[in-house]
Amino acid sequence: MSPAPVVIAPSIPRRADASDGQSVYVVEAAHALARRLGTTLHAIALQLGDEPEEERDGPLLIHRIDPDTHIPGPFALYEAAHFESVMIRLAGEAARRIPEGAPVLVHGYELGPTAARLRARGHRVVGVLHYLLAQESERYLAGADDPFRRAVMPPTLARVAQACPAGLRGPVVRAASAAAGPLSRGIAAPLVRAATARLGAEIVAHQLQKLAMERQLTRAADVVVGVSAGFADAIARHHPGAPVAWCHAGYPVDVQPAPWSPGPRLRLLAVGRPTPQKGWDVLVHALARLEAQRPEVADALSLTLVGGTGAWAGPHSTFGEETRRALASLRRVEVVDAGRLPRAAVLARYAEADLFVLPSDYEPFGLVVLEAMAAGCPVIAFDTDGPRDLLADGESGVLVRAGGWEGRAARLADALAAQTSRSPDAWLRMRAAARARALGFTWDRTAAAHAAWLEGRTPPRP
DSSP states (O other): OOOOOEEEOSOOOOGGGOOSHHHHHHHHHHHHHHHHHTSOEEEEEEOOTTOOSEEEETTEEEEEEOOSSOOOSGGGGGOTTTHHHHHHHHHHHHHHHSOTTOOEEEESGGGHHHHHHHHHTTOOEEEEESOOHHHHHHHHHHGGGSHHHHHHSOHHHHHHHHHSOGGGHHHHHHHHHHHHHHHHHSTTHHHHHHHHHHTTOHHHHHHHHHHHHHHHHHHHOSEEEESSHHHHHHHHHHSTTOOEEEOOOOOOTTOOOOOOOOOSSEEEEEESOSSGGGTHHHHHHHHHHHHHHOHHHHTTEEEEEESSSSOOOSTTHHHHHHHHHHHHTOOSSEEEEEESOOHHHHHHHHHHOSEEEEOOSOOSOOHHHHHHHHTTOOEEEESOHHHHHHOOBTTTEEEEOOOSSTTHHHHHHHHHHHHTTOOHHHHHHHHHHHHHHHTTOOHHHHHHHHHHHHTTOOOOOO
């Protein structure tokens, strides 16, 4: 009898404590896989904050590795001072603890070193990518086309990004990804670190570290799983030759719609963190445009923000601060800052909203989209990878053409304005369609796909 698979991720909280999209996916998919296999699954992660070294969470037995430096939470993992050393430590400890011959499910580009070490030991490795550093890098360069983004970039990066023509950004990122290993860990690494420090662009050296890990995973895994069809295409484009497949996540089964009636304003909801990827600056600029050009529409809107307007440290702190200032300048749109909330409270917010807004520049999946739809809340989003898979445009939500930077806020503003003229009956139909659409995405289907790849089989098409 072959050993049961092992699940590895940078962070594995208890199911009740999972909040960010990747952690929710890891925990829910692992629970569903354990149920499907009828066994206890062992899971390995880093020990963050005051988490216990080992604990049972339903069918999961979670083993946590001491990172040798105090890391208070999952977002603090990514600080440059310890990121690489901690991930290499996780790789070594995971390899030591996994039974010989056990297939392994590794989550996240961060586990490139783990995937490489386990593949060398003869384990079958299925890697699930929730985020693509190459895609982030390309979009970061594209951000220099937008005056707001350019102003909050480190000056050296802004100049480099502006100097890189739009048509060359993809090839440049792919070349950097291919060279990332030698540049971040080889004999050239000290020179790269010294040069980037002198230019005030240490973020470049850190990005190369992460790109190197991502490339390790795509080259070591037997299967590289993207979390949506469009995202799988992005992986294949940035990492040619990788054995790419895809499957979707599931909806939160404990979320139920609430009785709905129209209010005096259209109730918009946004959930996330103030990073460029999430596009909150585009949303604020769209609302400011409505205030200036269509004040009667702005007067009919309210926006509740969850999670993203508090103080944030790290490379995006300037972006977050400038986005907060832009929000504070709105005068007609009613803005409510709900702060950071437990996941259960966030899920309840969806049912209270008329429309969930996801203005992301790029979105591999968008678990928040499924959460909103499961609560009967339609979604408006740019037509990026995940939302394009999840939304039935015009039925369960609205897809807005992303296009280039020029005109993006205007297109979102027009789409939002159009929603204020929907009748109550039309909203009820859309809410029902959103809920029905969400119910088609189950964690059992996710687990079935994971089980097939771990066993060396090809699952049925999603």
